[in-house]
Amino acid sequence: MGVASKQPTARIRKSPEQVRSAVHQAVIDLLSDSEGADLTIPAIAQRAGVNHTSIYRRWGGREALLVDVVTTRLERDWPLNDTGTLRGDLTAWVEAGVASIRTPEGRLLVRAVALSMPSSSHTQAERAQHFQRRIHSIERIRERAAARGESPPPLEEILDQLIAPLYLRAIFGIDPPASGYAQLLVGRLLGDTGAPGAA
Amino acid sequence: MGVASKQPTARIRKSPEQVRSAVHQAVIDLLSDSEGADLTIPAIAQRAGVNHTSIYRRWGGREALLVDVVTTRLERDWPLNDTGTLRGDLTAWVEAGVASIRTPEGRLLVRAVALSMPSSSHTQAERAQHFQRRIHSIERIRERAAARGESPPPLEEILDQLIAPLYLRAIFGIDPPASGYAQLLVGRLLGDTGAPGAA
DNA sequence: GCCGCGAAGCAAACATCTGTGCTTACGATG
DNA sequence: CATCGTAAGCACAGATGTTTGCTTCGCGGC
Numbered sequence: 001m002g003v004a005s006k007q008p009t010a011r012i013r014k015s016p017e018q019v020r021s022a023v024h025q026a027v028i029d030l031l032s033d034s035e036g037a038d039l040t041i042p043a044i045a046q047r048a049g050v051n052h053t054s055i056y057r058r059w060g061g062r063e064a065l066l067v068d069v070v071t072t073r074l075e076r077d078w079p080l081n082d083t084g085t086l087r088g089d090l091t092a093w094v095e096a097g098v099a100s101i102r103t104p105e106g107r108l109l110v111r112a113v114a115l116s117m118p119s120s121s122h123t124q125a126e127r128a129q130h131f132q133r134r135i136h137s138i139e140r141i142r143e144r145a146a147a148r149g150e151s152p153p154p155l156e157e158i159l160d161q162l163i164a165p166l167y168l169r170a171i172f173g174i175d176p177p178a179s180g181y182a183q184l185l186v187g188r189l190l191g192d193t194g195a196p197g198a199a
Numbered sequence: 200m201g202v203a204s205k206q207p208t209a210r211i212r213k214s215p216e217q218v219r220s221a222v223h224q225a226v227i228d229l230l231s232d233s234e235g236a237d238l239t240i241p242a243i244a245q246r247a248g249v250n251h252t253s254i255y256r257r258w259g260g261r262e263a264l265l266v267d268v269v270t271t272r273l274e275r276d277w278p279l280n281d282t283g284t285l286r287g288d289l290t291a292w293v294e295a296g297v298a299s300i301r302t303p304e305g306r307l308l309v310r311a312v313a314l315s316m317p318s319s320s321h322t323q324a325e326r327a328q329h330f331q332r333r334i335h336s337i338e339r340i341r342e343r344a345a346a347r348g349e350s351p352p353p354l355e356e357i358l359d360q361l362i363a364p365l366y367l368r369a370i371f372g373i374d375p376p377a378s379g380y381a382q383l384l385v386g387r388l389l390g391d392t393g394a395p396g397a398a
Numbered sequence: 399g400c401c402g403c404g405a406a407g408c409a410a411a412c413a414t415c416t417g418t419g420c421t422t423a424c425g426a427t428g
Numbered sequence: 429c430a431t432c433g434t435a436a437g438c439a440c441a442g443a444t445g446t447t448t449g450c451t452t453c454g455c456g457g458c
Contacts, residue, residue, distance in 0.1 A: 011424055012423090013422085013424070013435090013436055013437070014436070015424075015425090015435090015436090016434085016436080017348070017436065019435090019436075039415080040414085040415065041415075042414075042415065042416090050436080050437085051436065051437050051438070052415090052416090053416095053417080053418085053436080053437070053438080054436055054437075056416070056417065056418095056433080057417095057435080057436085058435085058436095061416090096435095111313075114310070114313050114370050114371070131371055156376065159364070159367070159373070160363075160364040160367075160384070160388075161359075161360070161364075163360070163367065164359075164363035164364045164367035164368075165359040165360075165363045167363070167367050167370075168358070168359075168362065168363035168365075168366050168367060171313050171366075171370070172313070172330055174358070177355065185359070188360075191243075211453095212405090212406055212407070212452080212453055212454075213406070213407095214405090214406090214454080214455095215404085215405065215406080218405090220404075239444085239445065240445070240446080241444080241445065241446095249406080249407085250406065250407050251445090251446090252406080252407070252446095252447085252448090253405080253406055253407075254448095255411080255446070255447070256405080256406085257405085257406095260446090279411070
């Protein structure tokens with residue numbers, strides 16, 4: 001007691017940006033570590049080294065936080081490039097997806113989208129929110145293709161033949177074939193038969 | 200006070216089987232009602248008219264209960280029939296799946312498998328458990344086809360082209376095309392081009 | 399017809415997550 | 429350099445889910 005009875009404590013306050021960053025990283029870490037189990041606000045807060053109230057106040061709840069993290073990450077790691085051809089665009093997009101879901105992080109991220117829940121009824125809306133962005137990406141690819149005079153397959157087919165396989169594998173942790181998976185899926189979608197034209 | 204001070208209460212105790220049945224039904228009901236939100240043990244117990252401790256003691260937790268319910272229901276509503284041809288078997292199987300995921304109940308059921316979580320690290324194993332049964336069903340179809348001299352497509356293709364679209368739609372609540380979806384998917388898988396042979 | 403095992407019901411303790419009021423630090427503005 | 433707004437940190441209160449010990453009923457065996 002005596003002199004230094006009330007140390008101001010070297011505890012430093014994180015800036016808003018630091019908090020955001022630390023929390024995001026904490027979510028990723030927990031997702032990877034425990035396979036997504038026990039992904040609670042208190043756990044995230046502790047991992048991030050921030051107070052849990054900061055999270056509650058900023059994001060409002062687990063769900064919104066997850067959507068934020070997932071959206072941010074996925075759009076960074078699973079981008080939409082312009083390669084000049086429909087096949088190229090789709091292949092690049094699928095390849096990015098494959099690469100993404102090969103990592104535990106990526107898998108859990110995708111799974112997290114589906115998980116969203118529990119406890120909340122407007123989950124549907126937020127899930128849709130994420131999904132809409134994916135769909136929007138695809139739509140842009142289709143539009144560019146159409147502008148070039150190509151005739152892209154309908155959205156439904158892309159959904160069934162590209163997105164579905166990727167998401168399923170991500171969610172259930174099934175590894176994609178070792179190589180050429182993107183080409184395989186895109187080839188199927190665009191109507192390639194057995195062996196197209198060899199290189 | 201007087202005579203009937205301590206009524207034995209007409210409260211009757213449910214038999215183990217009654218409990219099992221009531222709880223299962225309660226899970227289904229809650230799944231349909233609130234879109235799966237708030238699927239907690241206390242809520243389920245109340246709905247089923249049983250004491251929540253009965254559920255905890257028998258199943259141990261939400262996850263195990265869900266797996267039980269889902270497995271039971273799915274295998275009842277999404278059976279594996281023998282129609283005599285590979286195409287017939289697959290079509291019937293997909294049709295059952297489509298019918299199943301058209302109901303909110305079915306969708307949530309499938310989603311519940313994927314969701315499983317939260318809190319538990321052996322989730323992977325239990326999810327695999329369910330998935331293994333699905334895979335096993337498919338394998339049996341393939342075996343029968345092979346025994347008849349047909350050459351069924353590899354499992355991976357069935358996974359990507361039949362299971363994946365169904366699961367994706369179930370999980371994200373995307374309705375399948377109004378009609379002919381099963382034929383469409385199976386046709387694609389088995390290599391039909393544009394229009395096969397009209398009826 | 400008595401006895402005992404298994405399971406359901408009840409109540410209370412426990413742990414945990416969720417949310418709020420208040421204080422205090424950091425950074426921008428004048 | 430003083431002031432003000434925003435947001436992080438802290439302590440505590442509230443609600444909810446989870447778990448345990450004990451009692452009581454139903455059912456099969458002796």
